[in-house]
Amino acid sequence: MTNFDFALLTLLCLLLPLENSTTATKMMASLVKPGIFRHLMCRNNMYPRSGVLRFPVSDDHVFWSAPYADYCPPVYTAPHIGGQVWADPPLPSEAFYPQWNQLDGQVNRESFHGAYEVKDGLPLNPIGRTGLSGRGSLGRWGPNHAADPIVTRWKRDAEGAIVANSTTGKNIIQMVAIQRSDNKLWAIPGGMVDPGENVSVTLKREFTEEALNFTDKANMVEKFFREGGVHVYSGYVDDFRNTDNAWMETTALNFHDEDGKQVGQLELMAGDDATNVRWTDVDSQLKLHANHADIVREVVILRNAHW
Numbered sequence: 001m002t003n004f005d006f007a008l009l010t011l012l013c014l015l016l017p018l019e020n021s022t023t024a025t026k027m028m029a030s031l032v033k034p035g036i037f038r039h040l041m042c043r044n045n046m047y048p049r050s051g052v053l054r055f056p057v058s059d060d061h062v063f064w065s066a067p068y069a070d071y072c073p074p075v076y077t078a079p080h081i082g083g084q085v086w087a088d089p090p091l092p093s094e095a096f097y098p099q100w101n102q103l104d105g106q107v108n109r110e111s112f113h114g115a116y117e118v119k120d121g122l123p124l125n126p127i128g129r130t131g132l133s134g135r136g137s138l139g140r141w142g143p144n145h146a147a148d149p150i151v152t153r154w155k156r157d158a159e160g161a162i163v164a165n166s167t168t169g170k171n172i173i174q175m176v177a178i179q180r181s182d183n184k185l186w187a188i189p190g191g192m193v194d195p196g197e198n199v200s201v202t203l204k205r206e207f208t209e210e211a212l213n214f215t216d217k218a219n220m221v222e223k224f225f226r227e228g229g230v231h232v233y234s235g236y237v238d239d240f241r242n243t244d245n246a247w248m249e250t251t252a253l254n255f256h257d258e259d260g261k262q263v264g265q266l267e268l269m270a271g272d273d274a275t276n277v278r279w280t281d282v283d284s285q286l287k288l289h290a291n292h293a294d295i296v297r298e299v300v301i302l303r304n305a306h307w
């Protein structure tokens with residue numbers, strides 16, 4: 001992309017939410033907030049691919065403000081992240097002094113939920129206890145920033161007419177979902193924001209890497225992404241890999257193909273990280289990885305689609 005494209009995309013991302021999704025953004029923002037939202041996926045289970053059992057955390061013990069004298073979470077950092085370029089060095093360390101709550105060189109250590117606490121040299125999960133300290137399998141201490149493109153089109157019949165649900169009378173929206181290889185759940189085809197990378201670049205890169213095997217479609221996909229995404233969410237993700245000291249946050253944008261003539265036409269093939277990819281009907285029964293369904297719900301409201 002050229003600098004001009006960047007500027008245009010950034011401008012669109014900044015302007016569109018104000019016009020279109022104020023209500024939606026407010027709604028999600030009011031749900032996922034420290035002191036209000038209790039994560040569920042990262043509590044009371046076995047840490048993925050580890051054999052490490054999380055220390056029990058009841059609903060009443062999630063918030064750090066609630067006393068929990070017996071709290072004694074195991075420390076776990078997955079061995080495979082040691083020495084990876086995308087991962088931080090271990091802590092505490094004599095040689096590694098992360099700049100918490102700010103842009104640390106190229107690495108964004110700021111949370112969308114304001115300043116997080118740092119206790120005994122380690123950042124604290126802004127939502128609360130997870131029953132595990134250390135980094136688990138996440139690369140960064142503190143926030144791990146991802147970007148999630150929610151690519152949608154209207155469901156159409158063989159004649160190309162939009163299909164509505166007969167009960168609600170509303171049109172059915174379809175999204176591109178990938179099946180994750182780690183937990184087999186369907187998810188938004190997102191990924192991690194590389195240090196110094198613009199979220200707009202991550203969104204397109206992850207979508208093409210994860211959901212598309214495009215050969216001659218590159219220009220079309222490029223154009224589709226450039227023409228505008230609507231911001232639907234920025235904040236914490238209730239991810240099963242979160243720990244007391246490392247957690248996922250994401251920026252989600254909706255890229256909607258209204259007439260189905262752009263990416264809506266694409267046949268989909270799985271990329272490296274995914275085992276499967278497809279256009280999925282969106283409705284209230286949709287089960288997705290982490291709290292992705294809550295994020296997709298914002299798109300449903302924005303587009304006035306069937307749920």
Ligand SMILES: *[C@@H]1O[C@H](CO)[C@@H](O)[C@H](O)[C@H]1NC(C)=O
Nearest residue numbers: 165166167168283284306307
């Ligand atoms: C239409 O939506 C309702 C819920 O609002 C659902 O129970 C029903 O199965 C849907 N109909 C079809 C044909 O999918």
Ligand SMILES: *[C@@H]1O[C@H](CO)[C@@H](O)[C@H](O)[C@H]1NC(C)=O
Nearest residue numbers: 006007010011196197198199
């Ligand atoms: C990302 O976008 C901002 C402005 O929108 C720009 O200042 C910055 O240089 C961009 N970063 C990269 C890595 O291109």
Ligand SMILES: *[C@@H]1O[C@H](CO)[C@@H](O)[C@H](O)[C@H]1NC(C)=O
Nearest residue numbers: 212213214215269270271272
């Ligand atoms: C991608 O598409 C090309 C051309 O259609 C095909 O040869 C190749 O096997 C595909 N790769 C994957 C990973 O599906």
